[in-house]
Amino acid sequence: MEKLLFDFISKYITLTADEEKALIDLNIFRSFKKGTLLLAEGQKSNNGYFVLKGCIRIYYMIDGEEKTTAFYTEMEGFTPPGVVDKKPSKFYVSCVEDSILTISDPSMEEEIFQKFPKFETMCRVLSEELLVKQQLDFDTFKTSSPEQRYLKLLENRPDLIQRVPQYQLASFLGIKPQSLSRLRARVLEKNKR
Amino acid sequence: MEKLLFDFISKYITLTADEEKALIDLNIFRSFKKGTLLLAEGQKSNNGYFVLKGCIRIYYMIDGEEKTTAFYTEMEGFTPPGVVDKKPSKFYVSCVEDSILTISDPSMEEEIFQKFPKFETMCRVLSEELLVKQQLDFDTFKTSSPEQRYLKLLENRPDLIQRVPQYQLASFLGIKPQSLSRLRARVLEKNKR
DNA sequence: TCCCTTTCTTAACTTAAGTGAACGATTATC
DNA sequence: GATAATCGTTCACTTAAGTTAAGAAAGGGA
Numbered sequence A, B: 001m002e003k004l005l006f007d008f009i010s011k012y013i014t015l016t017a018d019e020e021k022a023l024i025d026l027n028i029f030r031s032f033k034k035g036t037l038l039l040a041e042g043q044k045s046n047n048g049y050f051v052l053k054g055c056i057r058i059y060y061m062i063d064g065e066e067k068t069t070a071f072y073t074e075m076e077g078f079t080p081p082g083v084v085d086k087k088p089s090k091f092y093v094s095c096v097e098d099s100i101l102t103i104s105d106p107s108m109e110e111e112i113f114q115k116f117p118k119f120e121t122m123c124r125v126l127s128e129e130l131l132v133k134q135q136l137d138f139d140t141f142k143t144s145s146p147e148q149r150y151l152k153l154l155e156n157r158p159d160l161i162q163r164v165p166q167y168q169l170a171s172f173l174g175i176k177p178q179s180l181s182r183l184r185a186r187v188l189e190k191n192k193r
Numbered sequence C: 001t002c003c004c005t006t007t008c009t010t011a012a013c014t015t016a017a018g019t020g021a022a023c024g025a026t027t028a029t030c
Numbered sequence D: 001g002a003t004a005a006t007c008g009t010t011c012a013c014t015t016a017a018g019t020t021a022a023g024a025a026a027g028g029g030a
Helices: A002-009 A017-025 A106-115 A117-142 A146-156 A158-163 A166-172 A177-192 B002-009 B017-025 B106-115 B117-142 B146-156 B158-163 B166-172 B177-192
Strands: A029-032 A037-039 A048-053 A056-062 A065-072 A076-078 A092-095 A099-104 B029-032 B037-039 B048-053 B056-062 B065-072 B092-095 B099-104
Touching: A002 A017, A002 A048, A017 A106, A056 A166, A065 A076, A065 A166, A065 B117, A106 A117, A117 A146, A117 B065, A117 B117, A146 A158, A146 A177, A166 A177, B002 B017, B002 B048, B017 B106, B056 B166, B065 B166, B106 B117, B117 B146, B146 B158, B146 B177, B166 B177
Parallel strands: none
Antiparallel strands: A029 A099, A037 A092, A048 A076, A048 A099, A056 A065, A056 A092, B029 B099, B037 B092, B048 B099, B056 B065, B056 B092
């Protein structure tokens, strides 16, 4: 399992055996069953998540309805606002599938940044990359219709459509489950003709 | 003008006189007239922008229509993907008003990170903060109707509605200018009753 | 100041998403 | 294996956004 993480890191920096050991000694690998709630609304948490295997999902509970806003799968990571602003979480984080994650907290980061400054460089580069990627995703979302969003998702993350329930995909696309169902029927009809 | 920047930086790190001088010596302050195009579609650019005064805007040209996806005002910054991926820009960056910006490039950053490591810490913290903020904005966008988005904008960035043309706000809210106009009339009507 | 361009509003019509409800189908539970 | 709960689809209806077009208002330049 560690290998997955080290392979990922090696795209950004080169680790010595010492550094790999320091990382392992942090003891950050965790396994979870499908459906496990990692964070609930109202909780304060300082944990950052990184998915080695499986899929986690962010959702809000609004007017009694789940609104899913994000999925994170293999080699994707997520840091909730709590780490920055110390306020109780507004959303839930749960496992869509059985998953293996690394779970980190700010004090661990502090420690490792002290010992190995290149980790901080990696984290800066990583979050700058993520920031850019997310900006582009947001732009695409704003400039597309629900149907276009669905078609793009089909292109860019076809796996998600397989592994995630429709009603979760719907709010991820910014619409209601019934609309997604109708929209899919419409798209299928068009392709038939 | 420098003071604005130093005040902003002081929220994250404390600068010595030496460090302030090093920053000034980079000679990154620039003034632009309203309407100036800072970056056009197809151009390759490595510049990062930080707004000291004024307002810049990101827009795409899709089917002959401008689609505005972001505004950056005082003490907000923006780094285009080009810095990360070296591909030609997919969007335009232009000045909504007369503006004063700092314009940086990666080699300058490299240099300053070398000399003063705490700048890198600041940049990491900053981009982690921005990432979180943007995630929340994206979540809010996905879980809101156009009308709710407009009302929230009215609350959170009332200045924008004053300083920016409606047709630019419309795509920022994910709708057409005509729909924004109608939506506003609807909201006004509700408040009257 | 006048003219031209750009921006905003209104309206009628079309299209698609929201809503509420019903019905299978699939999954989980006992 | 029967029963209940969850999930996906469909339908009829409502509401709001997209589209096309026209005209009013505002802004900028000569």
